[in-house]
Amino acid sequence: MRGLKDKVAIVAGAAPGNIGGATAIRLAEEGMKVVAADLNEAAATTIAGQIRDFGGTATAKAFNITDEASYKELIEAAVSEHGTLHGLFNVAADLSPQNIGRDSDVTTVPLDVWQHTIDVNLTGYMYGIRHALPIMIGQNSGPIINTMSSAVWMGEPERVAYQASKSGLVGLTRHAATLGGKHGVPHQPAVPRRHPHEDRGGNDDRGIPREHRRHGALPATR
Numbered sequence: 001m002r003g004l005k006d007k008v009a010i011v012a013g014a015a016p017g018n019i020g021g022a023t024a025i026r027l028a029e030e031g032m033k034v035v036a037a038d039l040n041e042a043a044a045t046t047i048a049g050q051i052r053d054f055g056g057t058a059t060a061k062a063f064n065i066t067d068e069a070s071y072k073e074l075i076e077a078a079v080s081e082h083g084t085l086h087g088l089f090n091v092a093a094d095l096s097p098q099n100i101g102r103d104s105d106v107t108t109v110p111l112d113v114w115q116h117t118i119d120v121n122l123t124g125y126m127y128g129i130r131h132a133l134p135i136m137i138g139q140n141s142g143p144i145i146n147t148m149s150s151a152v153w154m155g156e157p158e159r160v161a162y163q164a165s166k167s168g169l170v171g172l173t174r175h176a177a178t179l180g181g182k183h184g185v186p187h188q189p190a191v192p193r194r195h196p197h198e199d200r201g202g203n204d205d206r207g208i209p210r211e212h213r214r215h216g217a218l219p220a221t222r
């Protein structure tokens with residue numbers, strides 16, 4: 001990765017052992033100034049500490065992606081601290097057994113699971129785009145990266161809320177790319193291929209069954 005030194009990125013969903021945490025560390029290794037953010041403040045603080053330990057630049061901030069004011073405050077804090085914002089990685093999700101573990105099929109999914117999953121994976125990502133895009137348009141920066149899933153393309157008999165929320169991100173990302181692209185702000189979908197927590201068989205360490213962990217790839221778009 002070239003050209004990242006001294007650029008500023010928010011990783012929204014950064015904790016030890018997860019995709020956001022690993023990405024925050026990798027970006028910092030490239031010289032980016034990273035704001036590691038998560039619902040779990042201690043987890044984000046650990047990531048920022050790990051970055052500072054190797055001489056990188058990072059701060060931590062608690063935020064709740066389902067709360068627009070909280071996401072706005074995160075973005076404003078990053079800009080206030082660093083004077084600018086070059087990249088936003090939307091990567092938070094609630095993959096807990098209490099949420100995705102109860103995400104069944106369309107005939108049975110509890111409405112609280114449906115609503116919370118949409119709130120985190122779709123509306124929350126929209127909040128980030130809504131408040132980061134005007135800043136990025138003003139300075140021709142970017143990208144904004146939204147984390148999707150191969151669940152978008154694969155029919156699955158379960159996890160209807162997860163599939164619907166991630167599918168909604170396709171339209172959200174295309175819309176934002178159309179809006180931002182004219183001003184030099186690219187948008188990218190990211191589709192993780194492998195679960196960082198997964199073992200070689202059975203369930204992962206949060207009880208997500210192997211059949212729920214099939215991942216694919218998506219060609220990058222603006």
Ligand SMILES: NC(=O)c1ccc[n+]([C@@H]2O[C@H](COP(=O)([O-])OP(=O)(O)OC[C@H]3O[C@@H](n4cnc5c(N)ncnc54)[C@H](O)[C@@H]3O)[C@@H](O)[C@H]2O)c1
Binds near residue numbers: 096
């Ligand atoms: N891990 C995979 O193999 C895989 C595959 C396909 C897609 N994805 C997607 O990649 C992303 C990251 O996956 P992961 O495995 O690292 O997940 P993870 O569960 O390990 O991490 C998600 C993070 O989001 C945070 N979070 C949850 N609710 C939040 C809220 N309301 N506000 C702020 N933060 C909140 C959690 O605290 C956690 O740190 C997710 O969007 C997931 O759907 C992952």
